[in-house]
Amino acid sequence: MLVLLNNFIKKIVILIFLVGFNGSSLAEESKIEFISTDWTFKGVFGTFDRASLQRGYQVYQEVCSGCHSMQHLSYRNLYEKGGPEFSEKEAKAIAAQFEVTDGPNSEGEMFQRPARLSDKFVKPFPNVKAAAAANDGAYPPDMSVLAKARKGGADYIYSLLLGYEDPPSDIQLDDGVYYNKFMSGNKIKMAQPLLDGAVEYADGTQATEKQMAKDVTTFLVWAAEPHLEARHKMGFKVFLFLIILLTLVYLSKQKVWSRFGSKNLEEEETFDKIEKAVTEYEGEDPKTFK
Ligand code: HEC
DSSP, X not given: OHHHHHXXXXXXXXXXXHHHHOGGGGSOOOSSXXXXXXXXXXXXXOOOOHHHHHHHHHHHHHTGGGTOOOTTOBGGGGGSTTTTOOOHHHHHHHHHTSEEEEOOOTTSOOEEEEOOTTSBOOOSSSSHHHHHXXXXXXXXXXXXXXXXXXXXXXXXXXHHHHOBOOOOTTOOOOTTOEEBTTSTTSEESSOOOOOTTSSXXXXXXXXXXXXXXXXXXXXXXXXXXXXXXXXXXXXXXXXXXXXXXXXXXXXXXXXXXXXXXXXXXXXXXXXXXXXXXXXXXXXXXXXXXX
16 A cells, blocks of 8 residues: 555656656657757746747738738737737837728718727738739638647748748749748748848847748747746646645655554554553443544
């Protein structure tokens, strides 16, 4: 019994460590090997690199938003905690750069006004058909949850952005189709979106292809999982709680079982004596014991 209990506690401790520190080991492995990067948001203690998120927004806005929508994001998300954390003033200024249709007004007419914090990100196309028609029949998917929806997540998006190559000689590509190492089937109907210097970063960071890919991917991961940091914090607290709980369980187990097989004969004798007295007393008149 004692051995079983000991083994049980040991197993739980090992399990907690495995799950806690290597959660991704449970994830499915994919066939294509993506470029793996040291993302700051990986692991139980992971947080987003704030500056990278802000630059990532810039890349999305200046490059990707021409084709890809982000329908679940509102401008106010840009200053919320755990995100790019622009100031409220900056977020308002960002929103005000866009025009949205509102109304109807008192005359029953729809009208254009600058976007506010509560507005959703403006979409590049009014609907899926218009988006596909403008892109040679291929629909640029909405990017609000893309990082979660695709196998490989951040690594997949990052690799895809850097995976453009000249096609091998035996592969013929139609017009508007490009060769990409990481796209399934290697053919993609999106021209390479990031070329060195595609944007100019305000913080002086060099806008290399890799840097922009990293920043925009970080931004997309946050968009798909805006509460990642809060979740990690909570996870850490639960982890700590379990460790403390297990320590207490272990210590109390030691204490309870220490009576058995202990060398402290005196204590054991006293214990036996009390037990004997109680049994005798019960034997005499069990009713008085109720
Ligand atoms: C000129 C329009 C255009 C621009 C700009 C553009 N994309 Fe795309 N993107 C597309 C189209 C069209 C597809 C669908 C391609 C296909 O299905 O073959 C696509 C597909 C993708 C995919 C693959 C999605 C999947 O289904 O797995 C990713 C990831 C992606 N784009 C990311 C980006 C990022 C990040 C940017 C900005 C840096 C960007 N795109 C800029 C048009 C564009």
